[in-house]
Amino acid sequence: MAIPVVYNVRSVVQRWSSAIVAVLGVAGTVGVFVAMLALAQGFQATLIASGSPGNAIVRRAGADSEMVSAIALEEMRTIEDAAGVARDARGPLASGEVVVIAAFPLARTDTEANVQVRGVSPRVLDVRSNVRITAGRFFQPGLAELILGSNAIKSYEGFVLGGTVRFGGGTWKVVGVFDAGGSAFDSEVWCDANVLNEIYKRPTNIFQSVTVRLESPSALARFKDALTSDPRLSVQVDRETDYYRAQSRTLTDLIRVLGFLIALVMGVGAVFAALNTMYSAVAERSREIATMRALGFGSGAVVSSFIVESLFIALIGGVLGCLAVLPMNGFTTGTINWQTFSHLAFAFRITPGLLLRGLGFALLMGLVGGVPPAVRAVRRPVAVALRGL
Amino acid sequence: MVRIDGKGNGTALVRVRNLDKKYVRGTEEIHVLQGLNLDVDAGDFVAFMGPSGSGKTTLLNLLGGLDLPTSGSITVAGDEITKLSAGSLTSWRARHVGFIFQLYNLIPVLTAFQNVELPLLLTKLSKAERRKHVETALAVVGLTDRMGHFPRQLSGGQEQRVAIARAFVADPTFLLCDEPTGDLDRKNADEIMEIIDRLVREHGKTVLMVSHDPRAAERARFVLHLDKGVLMEAAKAGAGT
Numbered sequence: 001m002a003i004p005v006v007y008n009v010r011s012v013v014q015r016w017s018s019a020i021v022a023v024l025g026v027a028g029t030v031g032v033f034v035a036m037l038a039l040a041q042g043f044q045a046t047l048i049a050s051g052s053p054g055n056a057i058v059r060r061a062g063a064d065s066e067m068v069s070a071i072a073l074e075e076m077r078t079i080e081d082a083a084g085v086a087r088d089a090r091g092p093l094a095s096g097e098v099v100v101i102a103a104f105p106l107a108r109t110d111t112e113a114n115v116q117v118r119g120v121s122p123r124v125l126d127v128r129s130n131v132r133i134t135a136g137r138f139f140q141p142g143l144a145e146l147i148l149g150s151n152a153i154k155s156y157e158g159f160v161l162g163g164t165v166r167f168g169g170g171t172w173k174v175v176g177v178f179d180a181g182g183s184a185f186d187s188e189v190w191c192d193a194n195v196l197n198e199i200y201k202r203p204t205n206i207f208q209s210v211t212v213r214l215e216s217p218s219a220l221a222r223f224k225d226a227l228t229s230d231p232r233l234s235v236q237v238d239r240e241t242d243y244y245r246a247q248s249r250t251l252t253d254l255i256r257v258l259g260f261l262i263a264l265v266m267g268v269g270a271v272f273a274a275l276n277t278m279y280s281a282v283a284e285r286s287r288e289i290a291t292m293r294a295l296g297f298g299s300g301a302v303v304s305s306f307i308v309e310s311l312f313i314a315l316i317g318g319v320l321g322c323l324a325v326l327p328m329n330g331f332t333t334g335t336i337n338w339q340t341f342s343h344l345a346f347a348f349r350i351t352p353g354l355l356l357r358g359l360g361f362a363l364l365m366g367l368v369g370g371v372p373p374a375v376r377a378v379r380r381p382v383a384v385a386l387r388g389l
Numbered sequence: 390m391v392r393i394d395g396k397g398n399g400t401a402l403v404r405v406r407n408l409d410k411k412y413v414r415g416t417e418e419i420h421v422l423q424g425l426n427l428d429v430d431a432g433d434f435v436a437f438m439g440p441s442g443s444g445k446t447t448l449l450n451l452l453g454g455l456d457l458p459t460s461g462s463i464t465v466a467g468d469e470i471t472k473l474s475a476g477s478l479t480s481w482r483a484r485h486v487g488f489i490f491q492l493y494n495l496i497p498v499l500t501a502f503q504n505v506e507l508p509l510l511l512t513k514l515s516k517a518e519r520r521k522h523v524e525t526a527l528a529v530v531g532l533t534d535r536m537g538h539f540p541r542q543l544s545g546g547q548e549q550r551v552a553i554a555r556a557f558v559a560d561p562t563f564l565l566c567d568e569p570t571g572d573l574d575r576k577n578a579d580e581i582m583e584i585i586d587r588l589v590r591e592h593g594k595t596v597l598m599v600s601h602d603p604r605a606a607e608r609a610r611f612v613l614h615l616d617k618g619v620l621m622e623a624a625k626a627g628a629g630t
Binding site: 002003004006007010011013014287288291292293294295296297298299381382383386387 | 446447450453455456475476479480482483484486488490492494496497498499503507508510511555
């Protein structure tokens with residue numbers, strides 16, 4: 001039978017000053033680990049939330065992003081008429097869109113940041129049901145009017161409902177604010193696609209992407225087949241959620257790799273702290289260990305006991321680290337979206353799954369830091385250790 | 390009956406034959422025990438006396454399966470322990486040996502109850518049965534009212550009584566006591582020896598004890614002298630007979 005866990009728990013409490021170094025080491029590492037993953041998760045979730053599984057986005061074949069895509073008006077008509085596209089009394093639910101980047105001063109730092117300005121079709125709110133106007137009104141088609149995402153209006157100097165904004169050689173009136181449910185659209189500015197093309201002196205019959213609402217999420221295959229088999233079109237079709245997931249991949253992978261590297265370096269330090277704590281525990285308690293072994297507790301029981309103790313210390317550190325970063329959940333920050341080179345606001349997203357991964361990482365550090373001292377605990381001859389030599 | 394001539398009839402509980410123990414320290418070889426023979430019957434109380442470095446504790450460690458001899462054999466209740474593997478020896482200790490140490494060796498973070506319960510965790514007893522055994526053991530040593538106390542809350546004498554309860558709670562084949570009164574004042578030493586004596590007389594325990602204290606050794610039924618690794622003589626003590 002195992003040595004009672006109460007022995008380890010009370011031993012840790014009694015030697016708290018020695019254990020605290022390991023606890024703090026693990027807590028710091030887990031905190032950074034969870035925070036970095038929360039950053040990546042938040043960024044990815046923000047972009048993925050921009051898409052809807054019931055929508056499809058069409059771009060020119062080979063275009064990784066909207067920025068490098070072009071779709072002519074006649075192509076857009078073909079896309080609108082394709083099988084699988086949802087329709088209502090006013091016609092197909094499709095939005096031909098163009099994007100430009102404009103620089104505006106950030107309210108927080110007064111430095112300029114790129115904002116993605118999206119020219120959309122007047123039917124965009126029917127296509128993107130997750131977007132709704134929360135203040136003011138929708139833009140009047142044909143006029144230089146803007147509606148601002150809920151993060152954009154908070155982030156930039158001079159973005160005021162009812163006010164005017166100058167960019168692209170034109171003067172725009174801010175007529176509304178929209179909420180896109182915490183997605184990347186919340187960091188964007190929307191206007192009429194044709195007006196945007198005109199002000200930027202782009203051909204008015206060219207769009208960069210077309211987003212359509214499908215009859216149902218399962219209609220994607222039918223829609224895709226219709227477009228790819230049409231010899232007039234050379235386009236690629238993705239479910240909107242898949243497109244934004246792919247868009248987020250570069251940065252989320254980078255953040256994750258960086259997060260793992262930082263956590264690994266810190267983890268090595270934390271493991272050494274755990275090793276130090278456990279080696280000193282073994283040294284201080286060599287007579288106790290010998291007594292247990294004299295009583296008949298086997299090597300396995302002793303090794304397990306010290307590993308449990310190390311895991312216990314690591315678990316305390318892990319819980320503390322998780323609790324320390326928990327207030328960051330929902331904290332909004334921003335970064336450059338490398339696919340669009342525009343500023344994207346997103347929130348740290350700490351999920352139960354991330355916390356469990358943090359605790360798992362803590363236990364891994366506890367295990368690595370606990371095994372060598374535990375093995376040392378049973379290597380000493382019992383008779384020698386009993387004499388306390 | 391105790392014999393040291395190696396001519397026991399084979400019914401002894403503890404049977405030691407030609408026991409040798411050597412240590413090598415640097416280039417020097419130290420012969421701690423030399424050709425030792427011993428037969429101890431069940432229910433005997435034997436004290437080993439002798440000067441420091443005479444090999445008393447080494448002998449006790451060998452009898453308790455904490456150390457291995459250089460040569461020779463030790464058989465306890467039919468088991469030749471000198472042939473057991475380390476793992477088997479650990480299990481054997483749990484079943485057959487109750488240790489009482491000079492410095493009590495209680496686990497400081499466990500209560501008196503939990504310290505006494507430790508050997509029972511290695512048995513198949515249920516929690517309720519363990520509780521009953523621990524309470525009985527602590528009652529035997531007069532510490533029923535100290536069950537929830539930690540070692541630091543007990544006097545030296547009380548600590549040693551807890552250690553004695555821990556030693557016999559699992560009903561081992563024999564008790565090995567290494568200077569059980571060595572860290573106690575006379576009054577507490579007498580109380581401890583009284584308890585050990587009672588375990589022999591009233592509960593039929595077999596006790597092998599190492600001691601420097603002649604007054605403690607007087608309680609034993611047999612006193613053996615160990616000098617330079619050789620058992621020199623066997624004497625019958627007065628008090629224990």
